[in-house]
Amino acid sequence: MFPWVYGFEWHAGYLIFLGVFFTVAVVVVSTVMLALFRTFRDFRQGRAAQLQWASNFHDLPPQHRACRHALTGELEGRVCEQNFDCRECTMHASLLAKQSSAPACCQESEIFGMPVPLDRYYHRGHTWVQAAEDGSLLIGLDELARRVIGKPDSLTLPAPGTTLVANSPALSLSRNGSEVRILSPVDGAVTAVADPGEDWLLRVKPAGNFSPRHLLSGLEVKAWYLRELERLQLSMGLPEGAPSLADGGVLVEDVASVCPKSQWDTACGDLFLNA
């Protein structure tokens, strides 16, 4: 194998064979090392959370990656390719120019018995964001999430000072032995966590100027909510025919308590984008 090893011969066949072998070995090892190096670089540059989300998003079935403009019927059947980060999407920018994205102030909407206030922005992972007067952002779970989760067995909130990255896990909770990770709707640093009884969970100081461009607002929220209810029914109706929401019905207050564990786990994975 090497010149100093018994049996080595300095002739073309030997050198070509070993040359090819060593080249292959070097390429394989270098490629793995490159992947490791990039991984360390991603962590050093703070891109790890984005890539984690990109990887998870990549695993979602196309039905769960529907573009927000597909939900409203503007772009029929379009699947999001931007990891639900519309800030980078040129299509969204062009469509946004034609409409107002500002949340309708002080409006309250109700969808199948669930209050959906339109004075705030919504994230696809079922959190809402509301700007407070002091410039901070309040983050909470929307009504659908609240009803699906019910009363969690445990809730783990990030400590004040924790940096959040949009679409990376912000908090986790468990119910029926399953862990659900709730994605952060914004980039920022946690400044406070809610006391029991508050409707919000986290107060966050946004990183830089807060841009809600990737969040849902106004009329599109209703279209999204209807789609989410449909997804919930599909998730729960899968293997053994779980109770499903009939047209015109009202979602029960605590879905977890009336739903088989495995279906509830699947539904949470779908709703909260935990692939």
Added chain:
Amino acid sequence: MHSTHLIARGACRAPLPRFLMWIAPWVALFALGAYAMFLCLSQGLFHTNMDNRYAFGLWIFLDLTVIALGAGAFFTGFLLYVLHKKELKAVINSAVVIGLTCYSGAMVVLAVDVGQPLRAWFTYYHPNVHSMLTEVTFCITCYLVVLAIEYVPMLLKNRRLKLVPSFLVFEWELHKLMVVFALIGTLLSFFHQGSLGGLFGVLRGRPFAFREGLAIWPSTFFLFVLSAMAVGPSFVALTTWMVEKLARRPLVKPEVYDTLGRISGKLLLGYVFLKTVDTLLWINQTAPDRGFAAHRFYQHSAFGTWILFAEIALFGLLPAFILFQPKLRQRRGFLILAAVMACAGVTLNRFVLTIQTMALPTLPFDRFLSYWPSWQEFAAFGAIAAYAVLVYSFSYRYLTLFPQEREIALAEERS
């Protein structure tokens, strides 16, 4: 931690007791084979029915066959990452697991067959570059490493493991470089599939196997490569169909089967054509030049001309025709039947080259040799099959082998 928390969300898998019942007989078979392998390694190859004349037996046949069937891994990777056949993304993970089990199983049984595992490194440290087997050894070892690397992203996507941030980021970065591994895998597979065929083609003392060729490579070199490429997609389609039947749910979209069948059909047709040309050349030129009329090779009752017909026409031309015809291959029953026949064809080809070559007399005082494997050989064979089933079963249960599974389930529910 519940075992279900290792299973991907939304993936419908059997309850743990049923899964344990499924794997129990395979574990038993594996244990029996492991004991047989231990006997062979610790006491010697007298436990087998091979001897100096019949040096290639059941195990080499197994090696050749599983390596041919496992070619779906490299070829699917090549089609997906290099030729961008995106629809094959639905089966690439399954193909990698198949390849990994096939190659690692082949390596284990080779180690038992060669014996002296403590001196296995001699092959690498003192290579005889004039031997086709050296090329096979190096390529299979390297490719097994490549397959293991290709398996890592799948493993890191396990529901529990993916919660570790560094695992998921590493998986993402490794996945982006997968084209490199696909190309390396293709290069390695081309040479070791070819060399496995070539090592029979260069047997000058065995006129049944000896073939003329191109430069240093006999025709069997190229035929082995082509047959493995042709059958790999068929085997991937076949295993996917079997898993669908066992799981009782569709795992891939119909167009995936169609693509696999179409590619397999075209390559199989090319292979059958070249195999026919090669056989005619061998009958009319190569064998007579070595002093043998080809019909003499088929005078022994066990290996009549039927075997030639079965290999080329029944398990070659017929499945190629079915897979080549869009209307036929779009009917699932025909496609699976053709895939089974194609796999049987390549298995028969490897059997003929391994067993028939050894059995036929080559000298005037030789006689037709018969060989029946010992129970240890059968048990080791069974252990490799059991190992493959176990690795695949665990992978299917705890990893995402078929990314379209959830999408199809949701679409069915919606409809």
